[in-house]
Amino acid sequence: MVKDLSEKALKELIDEALLDNSIPTYARTLIQILAQQQEILRKEHQVLKRVLGPKYERALRKDMEEDGDSDLLSWTAFFMLLFFVLYVIRQWIKGARFTEKVKVNGKVAIVTGANCGIGKQIVRELVLRGAKVYIMCRNVELGKEAVRDLFSRYGCDSTRMIVKYGDLNDFDSIRRFVNEFNREEEVLDILINNAGVMFRPKFELTKDNHEVTWQSNHLGHFLLTELLLPKLRKSQGARIVIHSSKLHLNADTIDPDVVDSKKHWGRISSYNRSKLAN
Structure with a gap:
């Protein structure tokens, strides 16, 4: 009662x-x-x-x-x-939210893993504030579906949302994405490394011979960032944002001999290590 x-x-x-x-x-x-x-x-x-x-x-x-x-x-x-x-x-x-009425008119941004979740909402905010956003994702159709949804639901300008294929589990794919971006844009103002995987059911290696979670969450983004640094340096006040997690506090190590080892792999521990690396 x-x-x-x-x-x-x-x-x-x-x-x-x-x-x-x-x-x-x-x-x-x-x-x-x-x-x-x-x-x-x-x-x-x-x-x-x-x-x-x-x-x-x-x-x-x-x-x-x-x-x-x-x-x-x-x-x-x-x-x-x-x-x-x-x-x-x-x-x-x-948690904390950004509430300032800041405009980013004319800025160019890249957001990885932006066809859903946090990445999709980041794209929404950037476009509504005036930016041109490149959406890097493994599934182009899902990316285009996200663009249609953001246009119909929030009025985001679809001409400023460009979907590009890019797989963080494939270093060659990352290089192709960057080459294509470099041909289309002179400057990059904002890079948001958002994409990630977690709690995979089994141990797997990528074609580059790295554990999937480790490459998706860290190595792929590391390479992407390194290749885009020349474009970022051309911008005044460029920003790199890396989406991490408090679970990094539970990580034991980021030793290369451990993170790619099947013996030391774990559904949660592999994720924690990748976030510590971030």
Whole structure:
């Protein structure tokens, strides 16, 4: 039973949520509507109690015994509190966010692994802020599908989203991508090494004779960055962003004899090592 949440505590919780600008407008509106409904129920409860007296109390107790449930007022308060707690947890998990209204008009960027997830959202932000973005991914069709989605859902300019094939597990493929980029662009302003794999089910080596997770997450990006440095140096204020993970804290080593060894391979440990290298 959730009957012990005081009206004062609930009101303070609601007031705090309504004044918190970090909570989206739609969420604050929902909280306000729920608060109004809760206030109406509270007043109705008071009126019925005043008019009917003991009869209302007996009827309420009987109804609660039959339903095996708490009164609607308490459950409304409970779900409002639960919603607020879950929202706070979600915001904490998302971590810090960039909220400055910065424009990158005319800038050229490359984002790896950008057909879904974080990479796709990075492309969205860069394009909406004015950049031209090259999307490097292993599956060109999925990349084009992401472009169509960003165009239809967010209004991103599809002419400033260029999908190019590039496989981080193939050094030759990386070199071809860079050669093609160099023919099309004079300068690179932003390089975001986002692509990555994790928790692979078995040990595998790439055609370059490196463990797949190790090459995908680190060696491939390392080579890509080295080959693009001349273009980055031509930009004023170029940036290289590497998407890492706190799981690097659990890594044991990045010794070349270990990271490519089947004997020392592990679904999680291989990922942790690659992130430590990042």
